[in-house]
Amino acid sequence: MDQQQESSLFDIQMDVDAQTSLLSISKWAKFVAITGIIIGAIVLILASAYGPQIIQAFTSLFSIGMNQEEAGMLIAILVIAVLMVSFWLYFLLRTSSLLNRGLESRSSAQLAAGFRSMRVYFVISFIMSLLSILSALSDLI
Amino acid sequence: MESNPQESTLFELQYDEELKSSLQGAAKWAGMAALVSFISTIIGMVSFFIQRAKMQAMYREYAEYGISQPAMNSGMISALISFVIGVLLFVFLMKFSRKTKSGLESNDGYLLNEGFSGLAVYFRIIGIVLIIAIIFILLALLAIMGQA
Numbered sequence: 001m002d003q004q005q006e007s008s009l010f011d012i013q014m015d016v017d018a019q020t021s022l023l024s025i026s027k028w029a030k031f032v033a034i035t036g037i038i039i040g041a042i043v044l045i046l047a048s049a050y051g052p053q054i055i056q057a058f059t060s061l062f063s064i065g066m067n068q069e070e071a072g073m074l075i076a077i078l079v080i081a082v083l084m085v086s087f088w089l090y091f092l093l094r095t096s097s098l099l100n101r102g103l104e105s106r107s108s109a110q111l112a113a114g115f116r117s118m119r120v121y122f123v124i125s126f127i128m129s130l131l132s133i134l135s136a137l138s139d140l141i
Numbered sequence: 142m143e144s145n146p147q148e149s150t151l152f153e154l155q156y157d158e159e160l161k162s163s164l165q166g167a168a169k170w171a172g173m174a175a176l177v178s179f180i181s182t183i184i185g186m187v188s189f190f191i192q193r194a195k196m197q198a199m200y201r202e203y204a205e206y207g208i209s210q211p212a213m214n215s216g217m218i219s220a221l222i223s224f225v226i227g228v229l230l231f232v233f234l235m236k237f238s239r240k241t242k243s244g245l246e247s248n249d250g251y252l253l254n255e256g257f258s259g260l261a262v263y264f265r266i267i268g269i270v271l272i273i274a275i276i277f278i279l280l281a282l283l284a285i286m287g288q289a
Contacts, residue, residue: 122170
């Protein structure tokens, strides 16, 4: 019985087509992640360079009726958004790197780790889409 | 015919239990992310048309004071492009999720390949959209610098 189970677990081999697709996934995922990280870094640098102007914008928000608690919440939301996008890009980059290493070393364990990273990337994508739905619905209501 | 050594080593990779399980998890969450993202795209589109109608109604009211309505076609075009990209991403991510899950269930390598090719197209679309966006941003920056 054990032998039967073992043979059923090892009966599919990853052919060249699958490996070519995985290599393409790895390359494009790396490009997307690195480009995202560069864009994010530029945005953060600009935000820190124009810090006084941003503070002034917040001050004008206070004057149109936003209290300190609401402004604090807005800043907290921004920080959470930055952290979420950072994790999202990190897991995409990790996916790319693990898939690539797995293909190079022909290690199914590394490929498995790559797909686990990809799962986290999709979980974060799911959460972000859900938040975007909630935000769009709150705008509509 | 002499066998290609690279090809023979490529065939060494196998779907073991750990790989199957992690692939199953990724495919499951990819499907959920695709669905929620598609719903978000549709709601975004509905929201766009509602806001547009509100704006048009507002400008109709202001027309009697001589305030003209600004052109809204560019907004419409970008909303349509976003919608098309959203649909394409949904289709290819869903393809990855469905084909991979059924490939793993039936131990069918062909279905798994189909799933992977869907995911490859999904990431390629995101990459190409990013490249186009960067080109537009650079062109806009050049135009601003030219005017200054």
